[in-house]
Amino acid sequence: MRIGFFVTCLVDAVRPRIGFASIQLLEAAGCTVEVPAAQTCCGQPGFNSGDRASGTRLAQVFLEQFESFDAVVAPSGSCVAMIRDYPGLFADQPALAERLQRLVSRTHELLDFLTHHAPQPLPAGALPLRATYHDSCSGLRNLGIKHQPRQLLATCDGVDLCEMRDAEICCGFGGSFSVKLGEIATRMADNKCNHALATQPDAILGGDLGCLLNIEGRLRRRGDQRTQVLHVAEVLAAGQLAASGELPAPGQFVGMPVTTKD
């Protein structure tokens, strides 16, 4: 299965290792992965700010970049939810809407793809990690992503997933909301941190980097330098490596920002 990997802006810029982890997992699940070089953004930041053209114009770029693949995978529920909305933006151009519909129906969020659409299941992983999972809104409510991360994490031996209270309540990211109404966003992030930390996790996990940055940003501001905030893909990929004996020794890697102050 030939996959076009849509890395998403935030992963591309801020945390590339989520992209590498995703590709490692996709390959382990039997896919051939390509990364179209001219990809940019799904258009959501502009679209949700009231700029409809951000959606329509970038939908066409997406179509050009990805139409030739068997499937498209992105490590973000929010970007995939935006992409799933593309056909509806072209009610006046049925032919284009139809082409987009065919493409978006084979465009999947990473964890959903690995659970339901990949050629083969992931091999079991192993990683000692006490974690709690935040259900990101778009993935949960627009794409039905709920059991997928939990099922995948359950295949990783040693991952101890403790559910937090109000896991399904928004963390306050909301794209431009997090800047325009930062005071509310901060309060919502605070609530999320409180509920997450109550499970005493090593790591707070999620499937959308926007939420993860929001949660991590609040945690660090509160002075928590210990709790990691990771994408589920990072954990699964690390688990795969560890299971195959390739886990490097602790301390060998400099540059884990969250632990440099230990």
Place this chain on the structure above:
Amino acid sequence: MDATSHSFKRNVHARLGDEALQANLRRFGGGFADRRRDAVGRVDDFEALRDRASEIRAEVLTHLDHWLLAFEAEATRRGTAVHWAETGAEANQILLGIARAAGVQRVIKSKSMVSEESGLNAVLGAAGIEVTETDLGEYILQLADEPPSHIIAPAIHKSRDEVSALFAEHHGTPLTRDIPALCEEARQHLRPRFLQADMGVSGGNFLIAETGSVAIVTNEGNGRMVTTLPRVHVAITGIEKVLPTLDDLSAILRVLPRSATGQDITNYVSVLTGTRDAGADDGPEQNHVILVDNGRSRLLGGALHDALRCIRCGACMNHCPVYQNIGGHAYGWVYPGPIGAILTPAFLGLEKALDLPQASTLCAACEVVCPVRIPLPELMRTLREQEMEQGLRPWHERLSIRLWRWLALHPALYAVATRWGIRVLRWLAGKDGQVHRLPGLDGWTEGRDMPAPQGSTFRDQWRTQLAAREAQGKARAAATPVAMAAAGAARSKAP
């Protein structure tokens, strides 16, 4: 009602800093969502009930003129006087006219959000007519001289101690922390008012076209008192509240209380038609309905049309994480929460409530519970589009979105811009890998750090690795960056 929706951010700042309010929101906020979940859990197929309710409401709106006239004809035939008001102010004048003609001195009211829109109480008060709110929450707020902060639990922002202090001040009774005792005090205090009133003013949850009836839904029984005891009853309600038939009412009532309070059925549903029955010894001698437009008709057929399906259950605010943190008053007008973020700009004008459509993460928690399937996030996004199109957003915001879109349509430039962005962020970041202050994005960095990028972009790194893979013919080059996560995780386990 005077709106403060234009100063939303200031309102929010004040509410987030109000410790007493925050404590109340935390303590009482979540109950509705839990009770709704339990009520839905007792139903075989709640989605089918939502489907039916949504169909009915959507269908009525497509021929609202017909159903309003059908209602008017039948209500008139049954002896109800039907009045039409274009604005809230007009509705107030109509009601005042009815009161004066009937020599009314004392009015008792059950809950009516439309009368909050129109500021009815102040107008009656100025005309020398005594008005008493009888819904317990509304009564508390009348004593406190505050507007409701929730459409079905108007005083949810008040604690028992605040209520007790108000009662002590107005009734001259000792303070108590006993909630049943406070309710009893209100009962004793309000009972004589019910008996002495000349006019009852109620809202109207629904108007039934088939029978010319007004349907009123309450738990306390005050709605029944208001519509049974005084010699004049006036229902004041929005033009969108009409339902074609009693069967439609039955279907809607399967979702309304479950969505609102998590009850299978509200205590009292009263379907009221015309005046006192011949030979009966209770019921009003005069019955009036005031149909209020106040901005509603403008929405029909337009982008916000679906918002008029609303049956005022409050589920959207009960499930809204923004509402749950700031409370209803911050929204600055009658309707708070997601539906308020749509209705306030729609009724008052977008320029009077610019921040309201932005006051949502579009998390869709409201949409998945709305009993009539109003696409609330979509409507908020539509209003954001209108703000953009009408030039109502700040120039720098419009410019930066255009610039961003232009870049995103030019992949090579977007890549360059991303590289530069990364450099700036890494340069700004402290030794801990966090940006503590980001000029231009203070909204973020006032309360949160911004985790700095890890290095070069994924696509730049990928290009390098792809070359390496091709050189080595080996597919494991991606291992290193991923392993960092594992290493970090392993380290954090160490004592």
Place this chain on the structure above:
Amino acid sequence: MSTARDRILARVRSGLGTRAGEVPDRPVRSPAPLARPVHDRVTDFRQRAESLQSTVDHVDEMDAVPLAVARYLAGLPPVTNGMVVWPELAALDWAGAGLAVEARSALSADQVGITGVCCAIAETGTLLLDSGPGHSATASLLPETHIAVVPVAVILERMEEAFAQVLARRGELPRAVNFISGPSRTADIEQTIVIGAHGPRRVHIVLVG
């Protein structure tokens, strides 16, 4: 001169693109789905009424109602003020059960209101009381205790049937059709449910038959 009514209707029509006199075509629908299936009308009614904090008794025939009412009232603080009853129930032997009832509408000081019902609804455990001569609406509203006499034959499955029955019986709706589902309540202070807001504190149902 155009009126507010004309202007509102004109705006409605211009928004919707409808014309005056246009009659919508409503699709014929199957009956709305029930929220909860009704297996046995009497059992389900009883169970659901009790879940709404109504209390329920069951007697075989109308003549047994006064004694059942007396039995229920014996468990409450003594009735010192009035006990009113709908006239259609006045002929029962209340005196024989030791109860002094008056067939009139209720005043605020009355303590017990005894009513019949038009019908009852099994889906939700709800009573339907219609207004009209002899059917004082205040009897189920002002006294602290409302006692409703419900022949099991009038328990219907759903609200739609109840409306149909009222219309069939009377040709049109009476002034008030009151659906009552348990004693009055409020949760307006701290979301704490308190029974007995403005209306009755107790609803007792005597099933008959």
